[in-house]
Amino acid sequence: MRNPQLNQHGELQHLLTLDGLPRAIITQILDTAAPFTEVAEREVKKLPLLRGKSVFNLFFENSTRTRTTFEIAAKRLSADVINLNVATSSTKKGETLLDTVDNLCAMQADMFVVRHESSGAPYLIAQHLQNTGRDHIHVVNAGDGRHAHPTQGLLDMYTIRHYKQEFHNLTVAIVGDVLHSRVARSQIAALTTLGVPEVRVIAPKTLLPTDVDKMGVQVFHSMEEGLKGVDVVMMLRLQNERMNGALLPSPQEFFKVWGLTAEKLALAKPDAIVMHPGPMNRGVEIDSAVADGGQAVILPQVTFGIAVRMAVMSMLGGSH
Amino acid sequence: MNIHIQNGRLIDPANKIDAQHDLFIADGKIVGVGNAPAGFNAGRTIDASGLVVVPGLIDLAARLREPGYEYKATLESEMEAAMAGGVTSLAIPPDTDPVLDEPGLVEMLCYRAKKLNRAHVYPIGALTIGLKGEQLSEMAELVEAGCVAFSQANTPILDTRVLGRAMQYAATFGFRVWLQPLDPYLARGGVAHDGEVASRMGLPAIPTSAEIVALFTYLRLARQTGAKLHITRLSSAEGLDLIEQARKDGVDVTCDVAAHYLHLCDMDIGYFNPHCHVIPPFRSQRDRLALAKAAAEGRINAICSDHTPVDDDAKQTPFSESEPGTTGLELLLPLTLKWAQEHRLPLLDAIGRITSDAARIAGIAKGGHLSVGTRADVCIFDPDAHQLINRGMLRSQGKNTPFLGLELPGQVRFTLVEGSLMYEAA
Amino acid sequence: MPLPDTEQLIATLADAMRPRVTPDTCLVGIHTGGVWLAERLHALLGLSPPLGSIDVSFYRDDYAAKGLHPQPRGSRIPFDVAGAHIVIVDDVLYTGRTTRAALNELFDYGRPSRVDLAVLIDRGGRELPISASFCALTLPAPLPTGQNLQLERDDSGALTLRLIHA
Numbered sequence: 022m023r024n025p026q027l028n029q030h031g032e033l034q035h036l037l038t039l040d041g042l043p044r045a046i047i048t049q050i051l052d053t054a055a056p057f058t059e060v061a062e063r064e065v066k067k068l069p070l071l072r073g074k075s076v077f078n079l080f081f082e083n084s085t086r087t088r089t090t091f092e093i094a095a096k097r098l099s100a101d102v103i104n105l106n107v108a109t110s111s112t113k114k115g116e117t118l119l120d121t122v123d124n125l126c127a128m129q130a131d132m133f134v135v136r137h138e139s140s141g142a143p144y145l146i147a148q149h150l151q152n153t154g155r156d157h158i159h160v161v162n163a164g165d166g167r168h169a170h171p172t173q174g175l176l177d178m179y180t181i182r183h184y185k186q187e188f189h190n191l192t193v194a195i196v197g198d199v200l201h202s203r204v205a206r207s208q209i210a211a212l213t214t215l216g217v218p219e220v221r222v223i224a225p226k227t228l229l230p231t232d233v234d235k236m237g238v239q240v241f242h243s244m245e246e247g248l249k250g251v252d253v254v255m256m257l258r259l260q261n262e263r264m265n266g267a268l269l270p271s272p273q274e275f276f277k278v279w280g281l282t283a284e285k286l287a288l289a290k291p292d293a294i295v296m297h298p299g300p301m302n303r304g305v306e307i308d309s310a311v312a313d314g315g316q317a318v319i320l321p322q323v324t325f326g327i328a329v330r331m332a333v334m335s336m337l338g339g340s341h
Numbered sequence: 342m343n344i345h346i347q348n349g350r351l352i353d354p355a356n357k358i359d360a361q362h363d364l365f366i367a368d369g370k371i372v373g374v375g376n377a378p379a380g381f382n383a384g385r386t387i388d389a390s391g392l393v394v395v396p397g398l399i400d401l402a403a404r405l406r407e408p409g410y411e412y413k414a415t416l417e418s419e420m421e422a423a424m425a426g427g428v429t430s431l432a433i434p435p436d437t438d439p440v441l442d443e444p445g446l447v448e449m450l451c452y453r454a455k456k457l458n459r460a461h462v463y464p465i466g467a468l469t470i471g472l473k474g475e476q477l478s479e480m481a482e483l484v485e486a487g488c489v490a491f492s493q494a495n496t497p498i499l500d501t502r503v504l505g506r507a508m509q510y511a512a513t514f515g516f517r518v519w520l521q522p523l524d525p526y527l528a529r530g531g532v533a534h535d536g537e538v539a540s541r542m543g544l545p546a547i548p549t550s551a552e553i554v555a556l557f558t559y560l561r562l563a564r565q566t567g568a569k570l571h572i573t574r575l576s577s578a579e580g581l582d583l584i585e586q587a588r589k590d591g592v593d594v595t596c597d598v599a600a601h602y603l604h605l606c607d608m609d610i611g612y613f614n615p616h617c618h619v620i621p622p623f624r625s626q627r628d629r630l631a632l633a634k635a636a637a638e639g640r641i642n643a644i645c646s647d648h649t650p651v652d653d654d655a656k657q658t659p660f661s662e663s664e665p666g667t668t669g670l671e672l673l674l675p676l677t678l679k680w681a682q683e684h685r686l687p688l689l690d691a692i693g694r695i696t697s698d699a700a701r702i703a704g705i706a707k708g709g710h711l712s713v714g715t716r717a718d719v720c721i722f723d724p725d726a727h728q729l730i731n732r733g734m735l736r737s738q739g740k741n742t743p744f745l746g747l748e749l750p751g752q753v754r755f756t757l758v759e760g761s762l763m764y765e766a767a
Numbered sequence: 768m769p770l771p772d773t774e775q776l777i778a779t780l781a782d783a784m785r786p787r788v789t790p791d792t793c794l795v796g797i798h799t800g801g802v803w804l805a806e807r808l809h810a811l812l813g814l815s816p817p818l819g820s821i822d823v824s825f826y827r828d829d830y831a832a833k834g835l836h837p838q839p840r841g842s843r844i845p846f847d848v849a850g851a852h853i854v855i856v857d858d859v860l861y862t863g864r865t866t867r868a869a870l871n872e873l874f875d876y877g878r879p880s881r882v883d884l885a886v887l888i889d890r891g892g893r894e895l896p897i898s899a900s901f902c903a904l905t906l907p908a909p910l911p912t913g914q915n916l917q918l919e920r921d922d923s924g925a926l927t928l929r930l931i932h933a
Contacts, residue, residue, distance in 0.1 A: 025612055032834070040541060049837060049838070052838055052839075053835065053837075053838070053839055055841060056822065056824075056825070056839050056840060056841025056842070057841075059841055059842065059843075063875050063876050064848075064849075064875065064876055064877050065874075065875035065876075067875065068825040068826070068875075069825070069826060069871070070825055070830055070835070117654060117657070117658065118658060118659065119657055137659065139658075139659035139660065139661045139662055140542055140543040140544050140613070140659070140660065140661060141542065141544075141612075141613030141659050141660045141661075142659040144612050144613045145613065145615075145657070145658070145659055145660075148612075149657075165543075165659075166543050166544075166659075166661065167543030167544075167545075168542055168543035168544075169543070203543055206541070206543055230539075230540035230546075231535045231536055231537070231539070231540050231546065231548070232536055232537040232540050233540060235537045235540075236537075236540070236541060335825070335835050336834070336835050338830075338835075339830050339831070339833070339834030339835040340834055
């Protein structure tokens with residue numbers, strides 16, 4: 022079976038996951054993103070690439086922040102952007118996911134940016150488009166269940182490359198709720214594909230997926246050991262619903278053991294950078310002093326995120 | 342009409358026959374194997390040259406979706422599928438709507454099936470009312486109405502005391518209790534085997550422990566109550582070890598596996614293929630191989646289809662949201678043949694798992710063998726033909742199978758039920 | 768077809784531009800040949816504003832048909848476009864589509880007071896109403912499609928026009 026995100030020429034047709042995406046394509050996206058960062062400084066912050074195209078933000082799960090960054094990216098490429106918050110509309114009336122997609126196709130959609138609470142939902146849409154002969158419509162996964170959040174993974178790679186230039190000499194630690202995190206899965210896939218020799222995950226056993234070591238990471242349970250000598254610290258968001266219950270006793274205990282404080286960060290390399298996909302839970306996974314400190318690159322991540330999404334959309338919009 | 346099936350290779354596992362024998366049928370019964378009885382006049386002769394003649398297949402789990410889920414399948418559609426698959430006896434799980442917990446419902450199902458005059462149905466009664474795990478069903482009356490065993494289908498009993506009592510009560514009559522080993526808490530929300538594949542795909546997982554923990558409970562209670570136990574749809578190598586240990590300890594426990602588990606593992610989910618969403622989940626390659634080997638050695642007693650027709654709307658959804666299950670009546674024989682080929686298993690043994698061995702578990706005396714005097718349920722198939730599995734060729738209303746687009750060995754040519762030719766391949 | 772000496776053509780182009788530029792004139796080279804050429808002209812003409820460069824990948828009119836250039840380099844306009852006299856520099860003028868794309872891009876940075884176009888060679892074959900303000904060599908007859916002129920730079924920095932048969 023062909024990788025559903027590549028067309029028969031091996032070009033990007035949809036962006037669904039970074040797991041299994043060839044290194045050359047990841048690098049191409051990062052390279053393409055670089056010139057887009059400069060568009061924000063122009064008098065006219067727009068490029069004509071997607072002029073006349075309709076991009077549908079199809080969000081089955083609410084996320085104002087991610088939706089906004091996609092919206093800005095699409096608008097900077099001159100696309101018409103239509104936001105659909107499907108979580109509150111049609112699916113409640115018994116319409117299936119594919120009914121919704123068919124309807125939007127009938128409205129001449131050119132691209133779907135899909136956020137869904139179920140892993141694999143964007144694959145279903147991509148396969149449906151293929152089965153119904155609508156290969157000209159592209160799908161960008163904006164986060165599906167616990168599976169993937171490829172544009173977040175890519176913007177993280179862009180940020181790392183921006184600050185560290187190379188990947189082949191880095192030690193990177195991913196900290197927190199890996200089990201439920203699509204961000205972590207995309208980060209691990211990208212980091213290992215780009216040749217980072219040492220990717221670590223640091224988390225309690227209740228927040229790590231089974232066989233996580235087979236994804237090419239080293240497992241740590243203690244921040245003191247896991248942060249030692251790392252170049253990059255990637256914090257994950259701890260969702261509210263995981264904070265109390267059978268996975269963790271309390272946010273306080275989580276912060277005490279796995280929260281990133283200046284003291285713990287001091288164990289990393291002096292020039293280590295701190296990343297977070299946002300929105301942050303200050304005092305749960307990260308201390309304000311670190312979040313606002315000199316080593317944090319959390320706001321640049323957001324800025325780079327727009328360029329990376331522009332790169333992805335313009336590569337997809339031009340693939341056939 | 343008297344029927345003479347000639348020149349076929351007759352395989353009758355119950356009687357340990359694998360030989361070139363003609364079969365003679367009169368008045369719905371088998372009247373001769375090898376030699377025609379005196380004065381036999383054939384009204385029809387079926388030339389079975391190059392074909393294999395076996396007892397009509399017995400499927401230990403076929404959901405016909407009636408009553409309650411007629412939009413997924415009907416008795417009519419699924420009976421046609423059974424005939425095309427050479428399956429002449431069906432054990433029906435109780436998870437219909439309403440569930441099979443009342444004698445009236447069971448009688449109605451049997452009556453409807455009889456009127457259609459296709460495969461024989463053998464309902465499995467609900468062990469508890471509404472499968473709710475609270476109140477015992479009227480087992481004695483349900484057996485009178487036609488039930489051959491009792492089960493909870495895929496709805497486990499949460500209260501272990503109720504479970505123990507249900508087994509005790511069933512043991513009073515010697516009824517076999519069929520249980521699906523899946524701890525509801527460990528399995529909660531899960532859709533795929535807990536391993537590297539589910540971890541990578543971010544699919545909520547069901548650990549092997551869910552099967553093991555449930556098995557521990559069931560086997561222990563069976564030992565304590567003396568209940569006869571049948572473990573349905575085994576999925577793991579470890580679970581098998583546990584069952585074998587219990588057998589050594591004297592527990593009367595049989596088990597089955599569904600045919601697709603002999604061929605697929607978690608890696609086959611591929612790009613979130615909802616057709617691979619099944620409960621229990623396809624486990625690791627190691628588990629698959631262990632199940633296939635155990636079935637070949639007879640340590641797993643029978644192979645069933647776990648036939649579950651699902652409508653497209655319920656399958657064309659994201660993996661986790663899709664309804665689990667696969668259509669299987671028409672694939673039971675092909676998948677069994679493929680498994681036998683892969684394990685170089687004699688056809689006599691392979692066919693046994695879907696005829697005589699299955700009959701023994703379900704207590705079906707009249708089917709699963711070709712002894713003289715018995716009901717003439719016969720399946721005749723071409724072992725060398727291959728079929729491309731696609732939506733169009735499936736008679737079942739459910740087109741949900743991970744084998745779509747694949748070629749499988751074996752093609753049913755004739756199906757006879759009680760001596761009547763019910764299916765003939767074009 | 769023998770091509771004239773490239774260095775000679777550069778000198779000719781600089782001579783043609785000299786009377787019409789001031790020290791404040793801004794040069795913008797189009798990637799890749801145009802940037803090399805602009806660097807030489809910038810030095811020869813002694814212009815003071817820093818050199819600009821444009822990669823027209825994001826403004827090409829064949830994006831819909833051919834997709835995005837695999838490695839866009841981006842544009843760099845390190846001066847204020849509004850009110851400036853700008854000379855767009857390219858090595859070869861052909862259909863005019865690249866020039867159109869560069870003009871569109873330039874105007875997204877602001878409104879220049881005047882824009883000129885300087886090219887080393889005009890190979891004919893225009894598809895848009897565009898002509899060069901300065902041109903070192905106009906081919907007497909349009910170059911057939913399938914042949915391409917391309918500026919190359921060796922390790923010493925010397926520039927050479929080469930004719931390529933596709």
